[in-house]
Amino acid sequence: MDNYRHLFPDLEDALLREMKEKGHILPVKAGDTLLQSGQHIRSTMIVLEGLVKLYRENDEGGEFFMYHLHPGDGCALSLICDRTFRTSAVTAKAVTDAVLLVVPLDQTENWMRQYRTWYHFVVGTYRKRYEELLETIDHIAFQNMDERLEFYLRRHRQALRTNVLEITNTQIAQELNSSREVISRLMKKLAEDGKVRLLKNGIEILKL
Amino acid sequence: MDNYRHLFPDLEDALLREMKEKGHILPVKAGDTLLQSGQHIRSTMIVLEGLVKLYRENDEGGEFFMYHLHPGDGCALSLICDRTFRTSAVTAKAVTDAVLLVVPLDQTENWMRQYRTWYHFVVGTYRKRYEELLETIDHIAFQNMDERLEFYLRRHRQALRTNVLEITNTQIAQELNSSREVISRLMKKLAEDGKVRLLKNGIEILKL
């Protein structure tokens, strides 16, 4: 846990010791599914290393990217979701190999009363996720596919800290709940505008 | 405050007494704007009577309905939003005349550590709003206008507890970020299917 001190600059030392003591550390592989709503969840999860994505699924295999969790981010979902979800689901999946800190929920409830900094951490987590959902809503509600695609690319460049995304049009289409052909055509236009360059197995972002 | 005891069956008596003491009661008129993100918010707000709607706005006057707050509901937003919002905004507006309980934020922070039931109330509030946002996302991401319209009508019937909605197509179009003509045609189809009846100045919901 000590190696991760820098991820939580605002948390008290005593709390960090407890996190080390009461939580357990869980390494996961890229592609692993970490949680799915509809399950009953008894522990919360904080990302220590790697990148995790959250997305929404519906019955017909439709998919919809919501947001990423970075090291230091807690999962609002694991506090939030319970049996209420039915036909559709939220899924968390590791994008890269990752390391998680897993803490039982009754533990975190104690911290809430004991440590003011934990309270701020939780409220901050909720706020951030709520904002990201709002931003997502903005984009699907108000914007066309081309703008949404650009936003998607920017977001992913930021999350992965690289200008070269090794990702297929098919995947992008899934996460935006569109179709491969549409993405293909829009991507071509982005390339013509000099905003991206299409590589053999990926996309280089030039200026967005 | 005592008249509102039944709205908060899970809260401790001591907490309720404090709410009465520290909060103040604010009656508002139908149509009043209660908060707008982008403002700095120093107090939270709980609905005691009436109906409040939250919606998203963008620069070009676009609007997008998010969810309703009913008596007993707290406003997650007032805990969440701060200066970060720029170009777009979330607005809370009273649908009917309403009564609010307004509490300074530093007060609620104390309650969080002092009263376990307050903690549950807050977490529950977040969970509910988060779920409603997810549901909203589902609808815009996966469904066509006709289904979204039906959902809109169902939601409003529930919120207003009446089968007769006195609302114009123009308003609905705004809240769904569509256009009057589209709603008009879809509504005609709903009427043909016997799902609604079109009244002089409103809509009667028959079976949805």
Next chain:
DNA sequence: TGCCTGCCGTGATAAATATCACGGGATAGT
């Protein structure tokens, strides 16, 4: 009465997106 104003309905058309159908690489396995 005549004139606004706001809402509605509807046809015609345009724009955005989805879907279908096809062929063409590249890669891995046999």
Next chain:
DNA sequence: ACTATCCCGTGATATTTATCACGGCAGGCA
């Protein structure tokens, strides 16, 4: 070398939604 698989690009077409243009109806008001 042959085949299967996966991804890509692209034309043709369908569907969904938005936009434009028009006229009608009702209420308020000079």
